[in-house]
Amino acid sequence: MTAESLVVIKGLLFFSVLLVAAIHDAKTRIIPDTIHILLILISLIGFDWNSLLGFFLVPIPFLSVALKESESLGGGDVKLMAGIGCVLGVMEGFSAGAIGLSLFILINLIRGKRNQPFALGPYLAVGAMVVFLVAPK
Known part of the structure; x- marks a missing residue:
């Protein structure tokens, strides 16, 4: 199997799982x-040390917010970012989180929704998909 076909398989699996996570989180506010x-x-497809570092480092900002403000961010979002960091690696994982949070802020400013419960998973999933598509492999 060629390296390109492995990237395609990894991408299809990654997108499929993120889509399920986004839909489930949007409906239930829980990420299984x-x-x-x-x-x-x-992440085992093409696994390297960057994947392992991404697993541990990428969720740290989300974990710190979840511990500080337990109502604003859930543990599922922290674990989702750990999984995204494991698949994408450190820098790409941080980029995915930044894109997802930026989308969340932008969309909720446009919609005028503030101080309401929300599902962050769909935004983080979109950020991860964008980064997967544009990051060099």
């Missing part, structure tokens, strides 16, 4: 643990 496990398994 199976999502995080699947993302870690997907």
Whole structure:
């Protein structure tokens, strides 16, 4: 199997899992643990040390917010970012988080929604998809 075909397979699996996570989070505001496990398994396709570092470093900002303000960010979002960091790596994982948070802020400013419960997973999933598509492989 060629390197290009592995990237395509990894991308299809990654997008599929992120889509399920986004839909489930939007409906229930819960991201099932199976999502995080699947993302870690997907990261084994082309696994390197950057993936392992992404798993540990990318969720740190989200974890710090979740610990400080327990109502604004859930543990599922932290684990989702760990899985995204594992698939994308450190810099790409941080970029995905930044894009997802930026989309969330922009869309909610346009909609005029403030201080309301929200599902962050769909925004983080879109950020991860964008980064996967544009980041060099």
